[in-house]
Amino acid sequence: MILVVGGAGYIGSHTVKELVDSTEVVVLDNLSTGxxxxxxxxxxxxKGDLGKEEDLEKVFSTYSIDAVIHFAANSLVGESVVDPWKYYENNVVATLTLLKVMMKHDVKNFIFSSTAAIYGIPEDTFLTEQSLTKPINPYGYSKLMVEQILEDFSQAYGLRYIVLRYFNAAGAHESTSIGESHDPETHLIPIILQHLLGKREKISVFGKDYDTPDGTCIRDYIHVTDLAHAHILSLNALLMGKKQMATYNLGNGTGYTIKEVIETCEIVTGRQATIEYVERRAGDPAQLIASSEKIYQELGWKAKIKLPAIIESAWNWHKRNN
Incomplete structure (x- = not known):
């Protein structure tokens, strides 16, 4: 049986939907954002809180847990800057509580949802797992701290873990039953689609003078179902004893400018966007593209869904849930 912490959230719920076809799944979530x-x-x-030991004890005492997949984190970069206490308490301290209860119940298989934010402003065009990790905000630091904790726990207590660092998750399940729903919404593709549905007056693009083909930032977008499959492959590698510890980047390996993403949304929807160019945001790198060669070589995973299909799946979900 697999415990998915944060399984009511965006990426967590898509992973659960894939997992239930082959195994029993318990979801623990406090529904603060899920x-x-x-x-x-x-x-x-x-329903329970990651940071409450009694909630975790109830789950581990009631169910026979073989592995844990951990999605339950606060993830808004701007919020982490103005309220770092919240991020270190939930993302780091609560994770320590989870690991403590896992060790007590001899559960030693762990998949951790990390982030490209640990790289900060990168020096490399294509980010590999060996690229310099230098976060520029508490959110990124909180994730990197947990990565270090996992390495220490592996050496001291025999924890088997895989860290998955992903880039820009997007899209929705092909059934349109679940999709991306945040409040507030901060991700580019749903913001564009909300605008094209008439829910937003315009799209604000931060900066048009970057050293890129059209002056807007380049990012790597990955379909949420591709992410879910990477989690399941990683889980199987742990359960079958193929891996003791590993870290993988997850991305498409292809970058798209903000303008290209907007234009693709216009083509998919057949609607015209109103764009407002504003000042750059502090700390926004010109380009973030992932190399996922390592996980392809070791586990055979490769992102399959490209940007037009990513946007089409998101559009189908937004239309249904408008």
């Missing part, structure tokens, strides 16, 4: 409607009906749902 949604009941996103939890697959075939999963067992327990």
């Amino acid at each position: 949604h009941c409607w996103a939890i697959d009906e075939n999963a067992i749902f327990v």
